[in-house]
Amino acid sequence: MVRRSRRLGKAGRRFLLLFHRWSGITAGLLFASWIGSGLVMLYVPFPTLTEAERLARLPPVAWEQVVFAPDEALRAGGLVGVPAAFDLEMQGVEPVYRIAGRDGRQVTVSARTGSRLGPVTPDAALNLAASGFPNARVALVERDQWTVTARYNPLRPFLKVALGDTAGTELYVSQVTGAITLDTTRFERAWNWVGAVAHWIYLTPLRARAELWRTLLLWLSGFAALGAVSGFAIGLWRLRLRRRYAGGAVTPYRGLARWHHLFGLAGGIGLSTFILSGWISMNPNRWFASTAAPDEIRTAYAGSPPALGLDAGALRGFADPGTQALRFAAIGGFWWIVADAPDGARTRRADDGAALASDAIAAAAGRAVPGGVVRDVGRLTAFDTYWYPHGSDPRPLPVLRVRFDDPAATWLHIDPRDGAILQRLDRSGRINRWLFDAAHRLDLPGLSSSRPLHDAAQWILNLLAAGIVGTGIVAGWRRVRRTLSA
Template sequence: MVSLSRPLGKAGRRWLLLFHRWAGIAAGLFFALWIGSGLVMLYVPFPTLTEAERLGRLVPIAWDRVTVSPDDALGAGGLGGVPVAFALEMQGAEPVYRIAGQDGARATVSARTGVRLGPLTPADARHLAADGAPDARVEPIDRDQWTVTTRYDPLRPFLKVALGDPAGTELYLSQRTGAVALDTTRFERGWNWVGAVTHWIYLTPLRARAELWRTVLLWLSGFAALGALSGGAIGIWRLRLRRRYAGGAVTPYRGLARWHHLLGLAGGFGLSVFIVSGWISMNPNRWFASTSPPAALRTAYAGSLPALALAPQRLRDFAVSNTRALRFAAIGGRWWIVAEAPDGPRTVGADGAATLDARTIAAAASGGFADGPLRSIRPLAVYDAYWYPHGTDPRPLPVLRLRFGDPAATWLHVDPRDGTILQRLDRSGRINRWMFDAAHRLDLPGLTGNRPLHDVAQWVLNLLAAGIAVTGIVAGWRRLRRIRSA
């Protein structure tokens, strides 16, 4: 048995060395790109239209021009069923109702005439986005680098308006709805090419095919993870702290290989965790449920609704100072009116008397969990291990955490101000929080919310990983040159 195990062990170590060598040559450049682009992403996120930016681009509602009731607007929209989103706001000088159906369809209805508005024209886009500025350029876009993901599909096609301002701002207006869907600046676009686009391999022809992109990333990151793990195994195997090598060295290597080995011992664990957690982020085998509430839960949360029965003249009674939008939210079989202003929303019942509270939210949410009772309601006034900010994405406080006794042990995080379900977190999502957010983003207790300390930890780990990647790339290049010249 001993005589057989020794050659097998020797052969196994040889194949491990060969695999790591060629895996490093094949994936080394990806390691370097992922590390560098990840550091950029700490400071420049992928372009998106934040809620503050959306409200900032809206003007206060011209109440004297609102002559169409919400019920009539729903009828004119023709989408049917309880809308996923329904709001009154301004589109230029025209008050409009914006409606989103359960199937993703969108409709915009004039609150002045009651007519469903047609596709936005380039002249309309120039006027809405740039107030008719002569330097503005309008370009029709169906899908580009910044609107590549499927979340924009219900809004396509777009009219991209380049404002010609010093920041190089470009606005994307949906031709279907007339609303601004995205804004980008020259700074965001430039840094994202070496940040998120590189890190996620977000090349438009590939990312436009979501399942193909996911498959490519799964295989690539999985192969890279095996390369990193094999390097860690070799690094520990070749390390000698007691019976040292000649000259008292702890490593048998010299020159560049010595640096690669020592840097691997110092930062290899962090690099392996980073790569493996990146593979996990692609949700292999669909292990982790989405954190977005599913359609069935949203429908149950809305409940069976009566007509709003609000005359257009009454809508102004629900406004607050500087109201930019009036949102009609369906919660627990009742309509609630959310007045959105830059300093935050205010929510009251459509009857003008009821106030949205935790009990009402909990009763509405419980309708989506017939197989599990509500276990607890907990208001969170401070961040904790499962509700926390990340980088430039500050999550709102306070929130309500609703815990259910269903088989998936679901938690819901709900904004108590307007009843919006912000996150669905089941057992798999809480596991993913530690396997990805903690491992990949360093969203750890003590680091999350402490931006300077979090960034220092990221830089230290990533610089060590960069040293491993760069020394491996140079060593691989030298080997390939020797093979070519042999």
Template structure:
């Protein structure tokens, strides 16, 4: 029995060695690309149009041209139910109402004439975003590398306007709405090819098929995780600290294999954590709930407000000198007008000139989670372990944290200035915060609010990982070359 157990143990170790060797040969290049591209992503995020950038491109609202009431505009838009988003802002030199339904459908209505505006033409796109720029060029784009994700689907196709400036700026104007949906520069595009595109395997033909892309990433990262975990097991198995190998060595290997073993002992835990948490980021088996509130929760939070009864002449009173857009939001069965400007949002109720307060928000949120009572509400004025900035993505403060006693133990983070639900964290989301954000991004207390220390830790761990992957890749290539030459 003992002899049989030894034979099985020896065979198991042999198969472990073989699996690690061939997994490294198959996935070694992926390891190197993932690690190096991850370092690029520390400093260059995937292109996106931020809200401050969007507002900065808008002209001040021409109040003298606003002759259509918000309620009339809603009816002209023809979208059913309470809109998910509804705002008054400028489209070039014309004030317009923009609205979005829960299903993503969009409509744009002229605030001057009350007519629903049709698709934008290339000439109109040039006039809107590049008037007086003779070098500007426009082309129609249905989907490309920077607009590949499904969140852009309701806005397609795009009119991509290249401004011809020194930065190589390109603006993506939705043909459906006439609004700028994205801006990119030559530098952003170049760095993202070796950053996010490589790291996420964001090639357009693959990423456009979201289910296929997710399946490919799950299997690739899962295989890579098994490969690195097998390496950690082998590294610990072949390590000798007490009964050392000849010459007092702790490793039986020589040359490049020695470096691979020693680097694996030093950085194997970090590399394993990085790869396994990357696999977790693909949400295998849908274990983790989305941080975005579901549609039913948003609808309950909005409630059923009465008809939006505001005359055009009344709108200006809600604005400040810096206002670039007025949003109309339903919260708790009431309409609120939110002035958006460079100094942040400010919400006032339509039928009573009072500001939005925490009690109103809590009552609306409790209605959104009818299956669980509100346990506590806290106003956060500083970041903590569950509300913190990530890299170049700051999060607003202060923020309200509401904890509920529902079955999923839901937390909501809500902006007290305008009542926007910024994040939904249930029990699974809080677990995912530690399994992915902490392990993969190093979003840890003490690091999230100290960018130099955070980046230094990332560089140390990633360079160790690169050493492991690089030495393994070279060793694998040498072995493969010998096999092919035999």
């Protein structure tokens, strides 16, 4: 029995060594790509049009041209039910209502004529996006590297307008709605090819097939995680701190293998954690719920408000000087009007002009989570372990946290300025916050609030990982070359 156990132990150790060697040879370049691209992503996020950027491009609403009321626009839009989004803003020189249905469909209705606006033409896209840029060009794009994800599907196709400016700016105008939905610059595009695109393997033909892409990433990152963990296990196994090797060495290896072992001991936990948490980010077996509130929660939170009952002239009473957009938000069975102006947003109820208060938000939230009753409502005025800034996502303060006693122990983070649900966290989401955000992004207390400390920690861990991977790639190449020449 003892001999058999020894044979099995010896065979297991040999298998571990062989698996680590050949998994490292197979995935070494992938490791290197993830490390380098991850560092780029610290400073250059994937292109997106933020709400602040979108508003900055909008002129103030031309109230003298607003003729049709919001209720008339809803009827003209023809969408069923309470809309997911309903805004009044300018499209070029014309005020328009933009309406998004719960089914994802989007329509644009002229506030001047009351008619639905049809597909945007290339000439119109140039007028909307490139006024003052005589060298601008326009091209029709169904899907490309920067609009590959499914969230852009209701807006396709796009008219991509290249401004011809020194920054190489390109604006994507939805042919469906006429809205500018994305902007990119030459700097962003170039660095994202070696950043997010490389890190996420975000090649358009693959990423357009979301489930195929997810499955591939799960297998690749899972295989890589086993390779990293096996290497760290071998590193601990071959380490001797008491009964040292000849010459007092703590490692039996020499030359490049010695450096690989020492780098592995110093950075093995970090590398294994990065790769394993990257695998977790692909949500294996759908263990973790999305932090975006699902449609059933948003629908219940909105309620079923009656018609707004406001004529076009009355809308101006809800606007502040320089208002760039009015948002009509359904919250708790009432319509609330959010005036977006350069100095911030102000929200008032459509029927009586009352300001939005925390108790109204709490009452609406109380009906939002099926099978749950509000346990408590807190107002966060400082970041904490579950509400904190990350990279290009600054996150607003203050924020309301509404906690429920449902089986999933749901939390909602809601913006008290306009009542928007910013985040849904259930028990699985809070677990994922530690397994992915803390482990992969280093969103840790004391680090996430200090950009210099956070970046320094990322660089130290990634440079140690680069030492492991670099020495491993060279050793692996030597092994393959010897094998092929034998």
